[in-house]
Amino acid sequence: MTDTKKLLEQVKTGELSVDEALLQLKTKPFEDIGIAKVDLHRNIRQGAAEVIYGEGKTSEQICEITKALREGGCDKVLITRIDDAKAEALKTAEGHVFRYYEAARLGVIGDFPEPDGKGKILVVTGGTSDIPIAEEAAVTARFHGNEVECLYDVGVAGIHRLLSYTEQIMEATVIVAVAGMEGALASVLGGLTDKPVIAVPTSVGYGTAFGGLTALLSMLNSCASGVSVVNIDNGFGAGYLAGMINHI
Amino acid sequence: MTDTKKLLEQVKTGELSVDEALLQLKTKPFEDIGIAKVDLHRNIRQGAAEVIYGEGKTSEQICEITKALREGGCDKVLITRIDDAKAEALKTAEGHVFRYYEAARLGVIGDFPEPDGKGKILVVTGGTSDIPIAEEAAVTARFHGNEVECLYDVGVAGIHRLLSYTEQIMEATVIVAVAGMEGALASVLGGLTDKPVIAVPTSVGYGTAFGGLTALLSMLNSCASGVSVVNIDNGFGAGYLAGMINHI
Amino acid sequence: MTDTKKLLEQVKTGELSVDEALLQLKTKPFEDIGIAKVDLHRNIRQGAAEVIYGEGKTSEQICEITKALREGGCDKVLITRIDDAKAEALKTAEGHVFRYYEAARLGVIGDFPEPDGKGKILVVTGGTSDIPIAEEAAVTARFHGNEVECLYDVGVAGIHRLLSYTEQIMEATVIVAVAGMEGALASVLGGLTDKPVIAVPTSVGYGTAFGGLTALLSMLNSCASGVSVVNIDNGFGAGYLAGMINHI
Amino acid sequence: MTDTKKLLEQVKTGELSVDEALLQLKTKPFEDIGIAKVDLHRNIRQGAAEVIYGEGKTSEQICEITKALREGGCDKVLITRIDDAKAEALKTAEGHVFRYYEAARLGVIGDFPEPDGKGKILVVTGGTSDIPIAEEAAVTARFHGNEVECLYDVGVAGIHRLLSYTEQIMEATVIVAVAGMEGALASVLGGLTDKPVIAVPTSVGYGTAFGGLTALLSMLNSCASGVSVVNIDNGFGAGYLAGMINHI
Amino acid sequence: MTDTKKLLEQVKTGELSVDEALLQLKTKPFEDIGIAKVDLHRNIRQGAAEVIYGEGKTSEQICEITKALREGGCDKVLITRIDDAKAEALKTAEGHVFRYYEAARLGVIGDFPEPDGKGKILVVTGGTSDIPIAEEAAVTARFHGNEVECLYDVGVAGIHRLLSYTEQIMEATVIVAVAGMEGALASVLGGLTDKPVIAVPTSVGYGTAFGGLTALLSMLNSCASGVSVVNIDNGFGAGYLAGMINHI
Amino acid sequence: MTDTKKLLEQVKTGELSVDEALLQLKTKPFEDIGIAKVDLHRNIRQGAAEVIYGEGKTSEQICEITKALREGGCDKVLITRIDDAKAEALKTAEGHVFRYYEAARLGVIGDFPEPDGKGKILVVTGGTSDIPIAEEAAVTARFHGNEVECLYDVGVAGIHRLLSYTEQIMEATVIVAVAGMEGALASVLGGLTDKPVIAVPTSVGYGTAFGGLTALLSMLNSCASGVSVVNIDNGFGAGYLAGMINHI
């Protein structure tokens, strides 16, 4: 039964007055703390623990939001795209335990849940320089209850390196392909597997790599079927989506 | 056991001579018909019936390839991005039954299989003009054994139209969001569901719609998690991927 | 009182059953005719007669939608971006009177209302080639009950032509500045008036005019305050917005 | 009566000699201080207090210009896009009282006037990171005599947050929609109200957000009518224009 | 003595009434024929015969404007960017003699004047395909009273071809360099002469020539001093400017 | 001994007068036929038969140039980027034998020479639609005396197809990699061979393939060493360069 219908039924039976119902419709799903409308129900609505996009927010703002979340009953929070200073501020804030994944620029409040997804997520990178984004994807997926395996520096210029991991590739439920430069990794992986490939272009490269744009365009035009793409350097998004697919 | 290992075992036991094994490694997975290397084993390797990308191929080339496929034992073929003339040529070619989906610019040889996926795929469009691309996604998904539901013209400018279908949105296993112009549909859908949203930017719009580029960029920057993107007007890719996810 | 509150009250008092209320929330604001969800309440919700974006819709689809609108009680319809063939189809469709504005590529069902806005809208063009877009803006504004004056071919290369109309410029409530090429008209107008200037870049020009992109960028960077911009060749949008401002 | 006509009459009646008139035409409307032609009459010509664009000007230049303005009788000045160093210089300059809005990077000389506009301006942001640009819009509007209300962090990914403020949205005379990333906020707001929406794309985001370009393009292609756009991060321009519309 | 001053003197002496003077200021410099404000005084103000930009104007509009010009006393008119149909219409229009330069897409009413410039203008092209744009420049310059010499197909890939014309290059007063593809001609010419080089990028080329954009960028970044650039394919602009410089 | 030195020696010994020498320096290397400076010595200077870029030249111009070449003693001519009409005109022109390669849009006057290069050139395509550009490369290379082998439709999405031709790849002296869409073929080939790979991006693809730009960018950013790139669809350039390398 949808929420709206349930509410209407409660109004009819008198369980809720009209004004109370109206109030509930308007105010319950989030907490207004001025600088943010903190979403307390997303874990119900979206089946996920809460995530804060850390870039562009001050340390103070992030701490305020995590506090509101905690007070709202949410004890698992992932904070993305933070730097050392913000991590330090979160570490010293009271009331929670905090781990900082420096390479991935991620902060985590609360423990990782037991993996309960369908299978394994495989995170693959073209080169060594793509590892930070891959880590962002891997930590995000683990945070949302997935088993994750990583395979780094197997770019297509030495195709034999990639081919020697065919078994792992075949066994994964979802693959996250992280690559900069010409981003060809996604196409080759897409041709080797019959599972979804989530391609993450990275800003690794120079000149006409255009900060990841070339990898992005390359991935969007993959001649392999089953490949979809997220924003440049969006390791979080790929890890989140991979986890979602792994839990269908 | 991997194919390579099995082959090596057969070589050892004498079942295969070295040259035969080498030959097999090299020649079996496809048929070389000059203009194309027709892939006869992809349905084994990728778990999918065969697909031909029709654009840039002549009617003759397409017919040659379908013939080679049929002779190779493949009786279900999807041909994408064809026009009326190519459809006509395929219709009159001997040896197969052919259906043409004009709006979707798709041709199908063979019947649709019984849906055997996990749930339902929901294909949603922002406007009426996005329907052809949505149909491409829907037919592709049905061709690969999925149940598909369509919801057209529910763009965000009249958000109440979209919200009145909340139930369908909640129930889908995967959502394909097809929209041109500013492409905001993907973000709103992404916020309403906890299932993967595959966003298809369309070339609907004018001026700074830039043939779908604006919708693409908008979708890549979706503030909702769980959204990934395929190429502009790539209804096929979205339908294929949705089916893949629905069969994990 | 908001609509939601009113509905809830009716549920409480028993005027509406829960299911009826739910139905109303979901189905009333539009008519689902398959290819489109026809919005019958926008004139209540947005204070405007109904508008159909004609590009990318077939003649049949447009006629179906206008018919649904007419049956829903809406007797004034504006159809944008149509060509001669679609205009012909609409002309011969039964049940309505239809006028076609060829230059502006607009079709109108129903009469223009009496102007009831605050003042006059002035539509200005840089050159003769910009007139079709200007006409689109002017007809749209008249359709929504505004008095409109037009001033064509007063581009900044001969600044004396523009300056000789200072009085009309000063007297307008809102100005729509339509220009291609370098689009400087918007800046000069913005400096001469203290009323809002809605800038419409046009695709007039060649080479690095880039189909209106240069005019668009120029207008977005206007050194005059009070200038805002709509999409390239979006005469409709400018006329609609000008009318909105003129009716505040 | 226009200024030119009045002058010509004075010449005829002998009140002014030809040379005096010529001089007046040429020199009166501004003060030439070398580095700038300080406009002393804009508040007559444009109905606004004076504004200085602070970026690219040195502290010395800004102080020189404000001094010239003050000596020309202008006691309300808004200085945009300044940093802490320039704010400090302005604070310690003699002869005026100065307030600095750090987040908005604005400096104000003189008090805000009593609001005398038609209604309320509503400034809405998609996220917390958009607040500085929103504040620039809000302070600018207040500086020009408008009542302003702010609604922050109600982006479309959690559409329920936005919908719970429907009443405020409906009541505003003009809405300023401030958003980065995919900028879908403007479209959804445009669909909910029948008042003008001024969209401000912000540079919030990363990768293909392209420093606000994606939000800009998205807003220009809004499928909702009544939306116009200003330059990326141009909170000032939006606040100024909103005030202009609120005073028609 | 400036026009404004003369007018003011006439008002003072009573030669003109105030209203007459005002009228003159406003209406004399052009003729308003609805679709255009035809400029009758530009040949006084700008020292040039009149030019009509033919693209985007209908045959009827062009004929109306030339008629208004002729009635206003202007007997030399250049019409740019016309096609065969418009040329035919102009040819058959009464009251003037008309020549059509098909390759250059130019029409001319009236005879070329005797050349009275300082020296010779040299128009150079990189290849054969650039000739139409070069002809547009050459005819335009001749129309404005200049002696013009042409040197075609001397692109830099065979530098010896260009170097064998060093004398002509040295003797020219102004050089118009017309080239597509990589546009290197302008740089090499700029290094060989101490006279201004006006570079005209053409849309000759394919792929990453991007319709002339590459040539344009190349010319803007010329390592030779003395090179300036006009719009892609703007032979008219280059010929006009060359003539202007040749008459200083 | 350089040409310049030889000439100077001849002047010294009296074999040539000063004016004759000057004349020779200036006029000999090409024939001026007005629309073109026909290069008669390039086959000496560049070691190649003559090539005419056919696009943007009329049939008449091409015939005039081939006639001048033939009269200048050049009996092998390659004409690129022609269409059926131009081919027809060349076929019927007197004095030469002409073959037309329709798919490659190439015309050839004269026979192919015996291959005298070092080894074999291998031309590889990603798909069937890339064949025309590959043919342009192959014919060009054969025209310049090279042995050429072709391998079509071995794109990276089915990497096994490509890998089964490892021997041919290993044996080639130079490889021309022709691919559209994401252009990953060049990288994979570059990783498999230690010979130069000339990458030709093609305009095959749609949407964000951007007419070959994506393939171009991808190839420029190849993570494999030994890959260089030519313009989009520039099969001629690749074939020419491959032949050059094969003849070092």
Add this chain to the structure above:
Amino acid sequence: MTDTKKLLEQVKTGELSVDEALLQLKTKPFEDIGIAKVDLHRNIRQGAAEVIYGEGKTSEQICEITKALREGGCDKVLITRIDDAKAEALKTAEGHVFRYYEAARLGVIGDFPEPDGKGKILVVTGGTSDIPIAEEAAVTARFHGNEVECLYDVGVAGIHRLLSYTEQIMEATVIVAVAGMEGALASVLGGLTDKPVIAVPTSVGYGTAFGGLTALLSMLNSCASGVSVVNIDNGFGAGYLAGMINHI
């Protein structure tokens, strides 16, 4: 008589041996100092004192080059795009007197010559922030013997400021129009004068000003004739070209 001819004559008469002549052809026009080929004859060949592009060269390299120039007899040198550190190094280098124009980032060795051009060059800016680029143009022009007048902060948003300087504008021989943002200044100036306008787009602005690209595009599409454009922020190029035109 050309240089080549003179040399050949000297060879014939025995004044020069063949080898000496060859040597002269090769080595005289410049001095090879390893890091640079210092051009000692450009002031003969191009009629200008020598200019060094300072960006991307180290202080040491610049000093080496100026020393080579001085030793080659060149006593007037302009060094562009230097910073304080390089200026300091040049100041303390022995053997020359050096002045540094900080705002313009220019260094000058030697005195300005007496102006000997035809008339006055007028340098105009849209705003205060454009002054550094304008100063670069002005100093460059003075360095090459021109009289220069400057008119700053007369952008088109307050068109009356610009119009009050009509006399100066009319009297100039060449105008340099320096503007960022929307760059409309060039068009308005182009419409007011019959002399060449050299437009210099500046990187002043933000967001979609795109570092001067918008101003550049706007200037290239000027609806006024007689406008040509140089690279963004290229004050030097504009000043140099203006001086060239002023000396024809």
Add this chain to the structure above:
Amino acid sequence: MTDTKKLLEQVKTGELSVDEALLQLKTKPFEDIGIAKVDLHRNIRQGAAEVIYGEGKTSEQICEITKALREGGCDKVLITRIDDAKAEALKTAEGHVFRYYEAARLGVIGDFPEPDGKGKILVVTGGTSDIPIAEEAAVTARFHGNEVECLYDVGVAGIHRLLSYTEQIMEATVIVAVAGMEGALASVLGGLTDKPVIAVPTSVGYGTAFGGLTALLSMLNSCASGVSVVNIDNGFGAGYLAGMINHI
């Protein structure tokens, strides 16, 4: 005989067990050190010593990889795109001798081999600022056993400088053309020689040089045949490829 075939033979003869063979196929060609799959066989497969792309890798990662290489028997390593800090770390790492080429940002472990290529590679730059990229190419080529000659600052603006080196240009086996700004050097060199020209666009320039994009586009559109292009500032790639060609 291919590696796969040899392996299969060994399996047949019993020299290798199936599992050993499988292991070899999978693990031998590289060493997995976690952060990288270190390629130990590339010098066999690609005929080159090993190269590490230094950008985006930490000093620690680079040292780990060089250690693995050394232990794998590779005693010649080139590390590209490193800075002073990484160079310092490599210098102090034990077990190898290390030289740092600061301008070229290259580090070299091991001695240069004796040149054994066919002829000489000529590296040419347009200006002094292009030297670092040219040095990267030169050192790379020498590292791979080539004789290299350099010719700096011979850009096309003073074409006589370039022409005086015609002999060197004619004698080279391969030419590397390094230029920024408008990149015309490649075209002129391509026209002077009949050997391959590898064009390297550099990021030298400002404004519309767009960090090397203009030079790149210019080089891709070279009207001279025999020119191919590598990524912006990719001196390494050009030097590597030049060496490859020089060793065919």
